[in-house]
Amino acid sequence: MPTRPCWVEIDTHSFENNYRLLRSLAGPVPECLAVIKANAYGHGLELCGPAAMRAGARWLGVTSVEEGVALRAICPDARILIMGGVFTGEAEAAIAHRLTPSVWEPYQIEQLQAAAFAAGIAAGSFPVHLEIDTGMSRQGAGLNELPALLSSFSASSPLRIEAVMTHLYASDEARSRTTVEQASRLDRALAIIDNALASASKPKYLSAGASAALLGGEGEALAELAGRWKLQPMLRIGLALYGVAPPFDPAFAPGEVPAALLSAQEQLRPVLTWKTRVVSVRTIQPGAEIGYNGTFVATEPMRVALIALGYADGIDRRLGNHFDLLVRGERAPLVGRISMDQAVLDVTEIEGVAPEDEVVILGTQGEYTVSAIDHAEATETIPWEIFTRIAPRVQRIAV
Ligand SMILES: *Cc1c(COP(=O)(O)O)cnc(C)c1O
Secondary structure (H helix, E strand, O other), X not given: OOOOOEEEEEOHHHHHHHHHHHHHHOXXXXXXXXXXXHHHHOOOHHHHHHHHHHOOOOEEXXXXXXXXXXXXXXXXXXXXXXXXXXXXXXXXXXXXXXXXXXXXXXXXXXXXXXXXXXXXXXXXXXXXXXXXXXXXXXXXXXXXXXXXXXXXXXXXXXXXXXXXXXXXXXXXXXXXXXXXXXXXXXXXXXXHHHHHOOHHXXXXXXXOXXXXXXXXXXXXXXXXXXXXXXOXXXXXXXXXXXXXXXXXXXXXXXXXXXXXXXXXXXXXXXXXXXEEEEEEEEEEOOOOEEOHHHOEEOOOOEEXXXXXXXXXXXXXXXXXXXXXEEEOOXXXXXXXXXXXXXXXXXXXXXXXXXXXXXXXXEEEEOOEEEOHHHHHHXXXXXXXXXXXXXXXXXXXXXX
16 A cells, blocks of 8 residues: 555545436436546546446446456446457457447457457357547548448357447537537438448447537437437546536537536536645745756745655646645645655745645645646646546545
8 A cells, every 4th residue: 555645535426426417417318328448537447437337327438458357357247338449469358358349440340250259259249339430530430431341240240330439529619510510420320330231230329429518418419310310329428427527618608508517517526636745844045946946936934845746646847836736725836846756835824834734736625626627727738638647656545
């Protein structure tokens, strides 16, 4: 058990409540896959996987077969979607652990087919999710590649297309034209698929839309499109589960904010609190420099606190001299450059700061909150990256 005092507390009850809230906001979409890829957005796969199941999720989404195998050991009954495809050499494990890969490359289908034959899987009984590129140019088959790809799912193939999936890449823009265009390409892909597959092997789900699509009010449109092709809609929810409503840019006009987004902004609860402790406190005199290269110079006597937090823990080095953390319920500015394993706070104005005091890096202490969005805005990135860059050496503890 690590004893260095830099840790993350995970409120699994809030995670469960968030799942239930989002599920209720999804209304006409019955299936909400809980996205717990990248170690549950840095929150800990082993904490969030079981929490999602307790909250009623049936589907969990992870990045890779490696994550899927780890998740299978703790969630024996979950359906597990491998969102990033299957890499060469992973097909056997995907089959042995009953993982459900997303596929779009012929080699992925060939390797899974060969492994499924070798494992004696009966025709049409190993489900995969076929990904369509509806405009993001990231992963997925293009519409022109679909007919050839579909022909590899012959009647004797052990593989079955259980879902058609795509990723909406601009649903965090209010009234996005891109999402409308993607839906129309998806509709064309569904026509090709419907035409190519016999009625016994038609897919069951249409899987599209992440947190922003749900909160931006796209759920109805997804349900409508799915219904037209006799498919069940499935959303894949990530960020909002962790208590952060995705920022919309451009934002909705004041009177036009979707009801789901308003409810989420009011009711989602943060799941993660990142903490450290004061290691030592000293008084410095005018002219003293703080940290590498003396980027901060005291102009009057100061009290400064050393904390166990550095960029090797995942804090952005650019926050040195530019951000406040919380100690004794007050805001304390980071002064000087952040080191690999250490940083310094100005606690001159805060009464009684002493070694062992808890410092909140991300989360709430007393009346103040430092959110993932605050971190993201200060470092010109997005809350997803703030969470996922918290280093593995920072212990995750359920509270
Ligand atoms: C990460 C991811 C999601 C979840 O996105 P959020 O914006 O975090 O809700 C959904 N689908 C795919 C394919 C993803 O990669």
